[in-house]
Amino acid sequence: xxxxxxxxxxxxxxxxxxxxxxxxxxxxxxxxxxxxxxxxxxxxxxxxxxxxxxxxxxxxxxxxxxxxxxxxxxxxxxxxxxxxxxxxxxxxxxxxxxxxxxxxxxxxxxxxxxxxxxxxxxxxxxxxxxxxxxxxxxxxxxxxxxxxxxxxxxxxxxxxxxxxxxxxxxxxxxxxxxxxxxxxxxxxxxxxxxxxxxxxxxxxxxxxxxxxxxxxxxxxxxxxxxxxxxxxxxxxxxxxxxxxxxxxxxxx
Amino acid sequence: xxxxxxxxxxxxxxxxxxxxxxxxxxxxxxxxxxxxxxxxxxxxxxxxxxxxxxxxxxxxxxxxxxxxxxxxxxxxxxxxxxxxxxxxxxxxxxxxxxxxxxxxxxxxxxxxxxxxxxxxxxxxxxxxxxxxxxxxxxxxxxxxxxxxxxxxxxxxxxxxxxxxxxxxxxxxxxxxxxxxxxxxxxxxxxxxxxxxxxxxxxxxxxxxxxxxxxxxxxxxxxxxxxxxxxxxxxxxxxxxxxxxxxxxxxxx
Numbered sequence: 001x002x003x004x005x006x007x008x009x010x011x012x013x014x015x016x017x018x019x020x021x022x023x024x025x026x027x028x029x030x031x032x033x034x035x036x037x038x039x040x041x042x043x044x045x046x047x048x049x050x051x052x053x054x055x056x057x058x059x060x061x062x063x064x065x066x067x068x069x070x071x072x073x074x075x076x077x078x079x080x081x082x083x084x085x086x087x088x089x090x091x092x093x094x095x096x097x098x099x100x101x102x103x104x105x106x107x108x109x110x111x112x113x114x115x116x117x118x119x120x121x122x123x124x125x126x127x128x129x130x131x132x133x134x135x136x137x138x139x140x141x142x143x144x145x146x147x148x149x150x151x152x153x154x155x156x157x158x159x160x161x162x163x164x165x166x167x168x169x170x171x172x173x174x175x176x177x178x179x180x181x182x183x184x185x186x187x188x189x190x191x192x193x194x195x196x197x198x199x200x201x202x203x204x205x206x207x208x209x210x211x212x213x214x215x216x217x218x219x220x221x222x223x224x225x226x227x228x229x230x231x232x233x234x235x236x237x238x239x240x241x242x243x244x245x246x247x248x249x250x251x252x
Numbered sequence: 253x254x255x256x257x258x259x260x261x262x263x264x265x266x267x268x269x270x271x272x273x274x275x276x277x278x279x280x281x282x283x284x285x286x287x288x289x290x291x292x293x294x295x296x297x298x299x300x301x302x303x304x305x306x307x308x309x310x311x312x313x314x315x316x317x318x319x320x321x322x323x324x325x326x327x328x329x330x331x332x333x334x335x336x337x338x339x340x341x342x343x344x345x346x347x348x349x350x351x352x353x354x355x356x357x358x359x360x361x362x363x364x365x366x367x368x369x370x371x372x373x374x375x376x377x378x379x380x381x382x383x384x385x386x387x388x389x390x391x392x393x394x395x396x397x398x399x400x401x402x403x404x405x406x407x408x409x410x411x412x413x414x415x416x417x418x419x420x421x422x423x424x425x426x427x428x429x430x431x432x433x434x435x436x437x438x439x440x441x442x443x444x445x446x447x448x449x450x451x452x453x454x455x456x457x458x459x460x461x462x463x464x465x466x467x468x469x470x471x472x473x474x475x476x477x478x479x480x481x482x483x484x485x486x487x488x489x490x491x492x493x494x495x496x497x498x499x500x501x502x503x504x
Binding site (some may be wrong): 009010011057075086087088089093120121122124126128 | 263
């Protein structure tokens with residue numbers, strides 16, 4: 001068996017998230033596995049670097065899977081993209097060592113969240129942007145963002161329930177950078193870190209938005225970390241603004 | 253009756269073009285008329301500044317329609333946009349004099365065509381961009397574009413059949429400008445003129461693309477105008493790259 005790594009991008013609007021499900025809902029994983037099976041005439045199980053929720057997009061999701069024979073890559077890429085629906089595209093494919101795993105080998109991830117503030121929703125960006133009527137003070141958001149950067153227990157910024165966590169599961173993560181920029185008419189928030197908990201980027205974003213609106217102080221994020229209390233954090237920003245942007249691997 | 257003008261934008265991907273049809277295909281005009289009827293409790297016929305083909309988008313389509321009573325505009329706009337599907341949005345609404353008509357009063361139009369050349373298709377722009385594998389020489393395309401600017405008989409650049417034209421119909425139009433720019437990873441061609449014939453922008457674009465690929469000389473566009481012969485022009489570029497960008501009215 002050889003181990004294959006692919007980088008893919010997708011518009012998550014029409015899917016019920018990444019992870020394959022027992023019911024009939026259409027998922028990205030299943031759609032990709034079916035397309036690979038059609039192309040290679042070989043069934044396979046694809047591992048993603050992480051699950052993305054319903055409606056979340058990816059510019060650089062990474063997947064690995066095992067297959068019996070190495071296909072001709074340019075041909076394989078061409079046929080696979082012809083087989084896939086137009087909202088999923090494989091950007092690259094390569095052979096990686098056996099031990100390499102899209103999720104377990106990942107050492108860092110980048111997420112991007114797009115917001116449009118104080119402007120009318122635009123039909124061409126609606127599926128890729130969270131529109132809010134209020135304007136945002138980016139300076140205050142940046143102050144709050146700086147307090148979040150670092151190694152902390154982020155469970156207060158996730159939808160995980162403490163009592164449901166496996167015994168050894170750590171909720172400590174390192175955020176190395178949160179960049180808040182204006183890009184055309186939109187605000188782009190880039191989160192870089194070694195890993196993110198369930199719903200963490202969306203709750204961080206909801207909290208930063210509340211800071212930007214003046215509904216809470218930038219310093220209020222400290223208590224969420226210290227108290228480990230989801231109730232103290234902001235709302236969960238909706239999925240359509242979120243993109244899994246990139247996945248990093250130290251050695252491959 | 254009062255006369256109302258609205259500016260609208262839409263993603264044309266899911267529609268069978270602008271114009272209402274007798275069969276059951278979903279059109280933009282019909283969808284808009286139904287939403288106005290739901291909002292105003294009054295049936296109306298909407299006139300667009302022009303028809304857009306299946307799959308063509310609009311950033312600034314203009315429509316007019318008559319209704320019995322002037323609605324409260326902020327409320328009307330809000331309810332209408334709530335009623336409309338998310339791929340159509342009304343940007344503005346105003347009362348105009350009785351004689352004003354979206355199509356008949358128009359004195360100029362701007363269309364934009366987006367191309368991505370020599371790059372892989374990107375899932376988030378696929379519905380709004382024409383992807384070609386070859387790279388394009390923009391300089392040659394600009395030389396051809398300059399030869400097209402002016403007042404000419406453009407029937408060779410349209411899908412109209414000479415023998416089917418009404419007796420007094422003129423196929424002479426004035427193109428005041430064709431601007432070819434790079435915008436991020438895409439090439440943006442902006443056409444400004446006093447009016448455009450059926451499929452004219454798509455055939456002009458197909459012809460310019462052939463010039464950019466080196467398949468024909470920039471000077472070859474002259475013969476299309478002189479000979480009034482569709483066979484001498486380039487292919488009809490596909491609809492998804494095309495946007496009705498703006499409509500001008502000298503006096504309102």
